[in-house]
Amino acid sequence: MKSLSILAATLAFSTALGGAAFAQTNLTMWYHGAGSTVERDLINGIITDFNGSQTDWKVSLQEFPQAAYNDSVVAAAVAGNLPDIIDVDGPVMPNWAWAGYMQPLQLSEGALDGFLPGAIGKYNDQVYSVGLWDAAVAMYARKSTLEKFDIRVPTLEEPWTREEFDGILETLKASGEFDYPLNLGMADQGEWYPYAFAPFLWSFGGDLVDRTSYETAEGALNGDAAVEFGEWWQSLFTNNYVPGTSQDMASHETGFIDGDYALQWNGNWVAVKTLEALGDDVLFLPAPDFGNGPKIGGASWQFGVSSTSAHPDGASAFIEFALQPKYLAAFSDGIGLIPATAEAAALTKNYAPGGALESFYALSEKQAMLRPVTPGYVFEALEFRKALSDIANGADVVDALDAATDAINADIARNNNYAAAQ
Amino acid sequence: MAAVTSPNQRLKISLKYLLLILVALVFVFPIVFMVVSSFKPDLQLLRDTSSFAAFLPVGDISLDNYFAAFRRAPVGLFVFNSIFVTTLTVLGSLFLCSMAAFAFVFLEFRGKEIVLSIIIATLIVPFETIAVPMLMVVNSLPWIGGSGITWGWLNTYHVQIVPFLADALTIFLFVQFFRDLPKELIEAARLDGASWFQIYSMVIVPIAGPVFATAAILKFLAMYNQYLWPLMVTQSEQFRPVMVGLQYFFQLNTAWGEVMAYLSMITLPVLAFYLFLQRAFITSIASTGIKG
Numbered sequence: 001m002k003s004l005s006i007l008a009a010t011l012a013f014s015t016a017l018g019g020a021a022f023a024q025t026n027l028t029m030w031y032h033g034a035g036s037t038v039e040r041d042l043i044n045g046i047i048t049d050f051n052g053s054q055t056d057w058k059v060s061l062q063e064f065p066q067a068a069y070n071d072s073v074v075a076a077a078v079a080g081n082l083p084d085i086i087d088v089d090g091p092v093m094p095n096w097a098w099a100g101y102m103q104p105l106q107l108s109e110g111a112l113d114g115f116l117p118g119a120i121g122k123y124n125d126q127v128y129s130v131g132l133w134d135a136a137v138a139m140y141a142r143k144s145t146l147e148k149f150d151i152r153v154p155t156l157e158e159p160w161t162r163e164e165f166d167g168i169l170e171t172l173k174a175s176g177e178f179d180y181p182l183n184l185g186m187a188d189q190g191e192w193y194p195y196a197f198a199p200f201l202w203s204f205g206g207d208l209v210d211r212t213s214y215e216t217a218e219g220a221l222n223g224d225a226a227v228e229f230g231e232w233w234q235s236l237f238t239n240n241y242v243p244g245t246s247q248d249m250a251s252h253e254t255g256f257i258d259g260d261y262a263l264q265w266n267g268n269w270v271a272v273k274t275l276e277a278l279g280d281d282v283l284f285l286p287a288p289d290f291g292n293g294p295k296i297g298g299a300s301w302q303f304g305v306s307s308t309s310a311h312p313d314g315a316s317a318f319i320e321f322a323l324q325p326k327y328l329a330a331f332s333d334g335i336g337l338i339p340a341t342a343e344a345a346a347l348t349k350n351y352a353p354g355g356a357l358e359s360f361y362a363l364s365e366k367q368a369m370l371r372p373v374t375p376g377y378v379f380e381a382l383e384f385r386k387a388l389s390d391i392a393n394g395a396d397v398v399d400a401l402d403a404a405t406d407a408i409n410a411d412i413a414r415n416n417n418y419a420a421a422q
Numbered sequence: 423m424a425a426v427t428s429p430n431q432r433l434k435i436s437l438k439y440l441l442l443i444l445v446a447l448v449f450v451f452p453i454v455f456m457v458v459s460s461f462k463p464d465l466q467l468l469r470d471t472s473s474f475a476a477f478l479p480v481g482d483i484s485l486d487n488y489f490a491a492f493r494r495a496p497v498g499l500f501v502f503n504s505i506f507v508t509t510l511t512v513l514g515s516l517f518l519c520s521m522a523a524f525a526f527v528f529l530e531f532r533g534k535e536i537v538l539s540i541i542i543a544t545l546i547v548p549f550e551t552i553a554v555p556m557l558m559v560v561n562s563l564p565w566i567g568g569s570g571i572t573w574g575w576l577n578t579y580h581v582q583i584v585p586f587l588a589d590a591l592t593i594f595l596f597v598q599f600f601r602d603l604p605k606e607l608i609e610a611a612r613l614d615g616a617s618w619f620q621i622y623s624m625v626i627v628p629i630a631g632p633v634f635a636t637a638a639i640l641k642f643l644a645m646y647n648q649y650l651w652p653l654m655v656t657q658s659e660q661f662r663p664v665m666v667g668l669q670y671f672f673q674l675n676t677a678w679g680e681v682m683a684y685l686s687m688i689t690l691p692v693l694a695f696y697l698f699l700q701r702a703f704i705t706s707i708a709s710t711g712i713k714g
Contacts, residue, residue: 035670
């Protein structure tokens with residue numbers, strides 16, 4: 001009889017356990033990393049750990065290639081077919097939140113303590129997305145080149161000034177040793193332009209839009225500071241300091257390593273490759289200060305919850321689970337980007353104190369500024385890109401910036417100042 | 423062929439062939455570059471672009487990019503999906519569009535000129551403008567399959583096939599070809615008591631080989647190169663075609679060697695199909711006066 005009772009109890013217990021396992025609610029997740037086997041393994045690892053760590057939720061992954069991801073999400077939103085969890089490029093998030101594709105995260109108090117500002121996606125004072133990493137841009141240089149031309153190594157505290165930077169470009173140009181003194185990456189004509197070059201504008205004192213209201217670009221993109229930036233920008237091309245918009249991709253990708261360029265303005269995602277080629281001769285230097293402090297762009301890909309998710313609590317639970325330092329560190333080691341917290345950075349190969357890329361963490365922490373946090377950014381970025389290309393190709397600076405300003409203002413007006421769509 | 427008699431003629435012919443060879447090289451070089459580059463490591467590939475070495479299999483040559491491409495993406499699945507979708511669409515399209523054209527040319531019914539004009543007018547409507555409405559339509563359509571009636575066509579093969587089974591260009595090609603056929607053929611068949619379908623299948627189709635080949639090639643290329651529509655309707659990797667798959671290779675650091683390997687692999691079916699139908703295609707182009 002006792003055996004029967006034990007058997008019955010065991011059966012009941014196992015049934016309950018099985019029931020709990022079966023009761024896991026499915027959550028779907030979309031991620032932009034299709035084609036990256038490293039990212040696939042990492043994200044699948046987190047999902048496996050999460051699914052095994054609790055009995056309420058079961059996440060399944062669907063990957064998309066990055067270049068096609070945004071279009072896929074927009075198409076799915078049109079079709080009413082969004083998954084529970086999506087990832088989103090930081091500057092695009094306000095647009096998706098405004099368009100009603102996303103809802104605020106439900107994170108525990110203190111879950112984002114210690115996170116780099118660029119890794120937190122806030123819109124209308126609510127957190128919609130959070131990243132496991134951030135990215136940073138630095139001025140790549142060779143120690144040997146700087147020594148040869150007696151160029152000071154700038155620091156975070158004492159970056160190159162505008163005059164100093166212009167003088168350096170002139171010196172390097174005059175040496176005749178390089179095709180161009182600087183590679184800005186003009187061949188990469190996507191989001192790179194606003195991400196990499198808007199910080200120059202910010203440092204001059206301009207912006208893509210007036211951030212006090214986000215309702216006009218007047219004065220921000222065509223004011224005195226912006227025009228001064230535009231003239232400086234154009235001088236880079238008229239002085240042949242940098243290749244123009246027709247720069248070929250091969251030159252952009254290998255030119256600095258091959259010695260065709262003395263300096264390179266590039267992201268930390270090529271740092272490991274450059275280190276492998278140049279060893280400890282390579283330096284990752286802070287952005288020059290054009291008058292309003294040195295700036296770089298912040299915010300990379302982040303996780304969020306779709307507005308149509310029936311289980312935002314489960315989706316948020318997964319995202320919070322993924323924020324553990326070990327996962328942040330694993331992603332950083334895997335894809336080379338900057339872990340979102342100092343605690344995670346200490347666990348990584350490259351960003352730990354004394355690591356080869358430690359300087360990028362400091363750059364992200366000290367110099368990063370978010371691109372305009374507004375649904376209109378998507379349009380503003382396109383106009384800014386066009387204006388930069390036009391100016392680089394000889395357009396009148398004031399006319400080009402005025403045209404971009406007018407177009408942005410018209411877009412803002414057309415969208416009713418991007419009034420909240422809640 | 424007339425014999426070449428004078429040195430002047432020989433010079434003219436030599437210059438002509440030289441010019442033709444140069445023009446041919448312009449078209450062949452990109453393909454040579456693609457295939458040759460697919461065997462080179464990224465750094466070498468990029469460096470070679472500044473010299474003629476870009477077109478030569480020199481340096482560190484290996485199949486590594488091909489192996490890496492298969493590791494990065496389910497290449498076989500993408501190629502299968504594309505060929506499957508393209509083949510069914512081409513076959514269906516040839517059948518439906520040729521029958522529609524047959525009706526427009528040989529049958530008499532009220533308003534056929536207006537209907538044909540409306541169909542041809544759709545040629546000027548870019549697909550991008552109707553993509554979103556089409557997405558909303560297919561997402562709310564029923565389908566009867568193995569699991570009974572389901573709603574919404576997303577993430578299926580048929581969502582990539584059915585909307586493209588009939589198109590204005592293919593109908594137009596058939597109409598043009600059929601209009602040039604002698605009416606006596608039809609009249610004779612009618613006198614012999616043949617039905618319209620018999621006339622279509624036993625009289626017209628057998629002599630319409632060139633236009634079928636032309637329509638097949640044009641449709642094949644259009645379908646095989648589809649990007650926007652499959653991107654919108656295939657959220658599951660299981661149904662993605664080759665052009666969406668190409669995006670798998672563009673990461674923050676693009677693996678150019680793998681891109682070239684992938685492109686080389688997905689170009690093979692197109693080349694094979696074109697070579698298979700080449701003679702009929704050229705005959706048809708020559709007879710219809712359509713420029714490619």
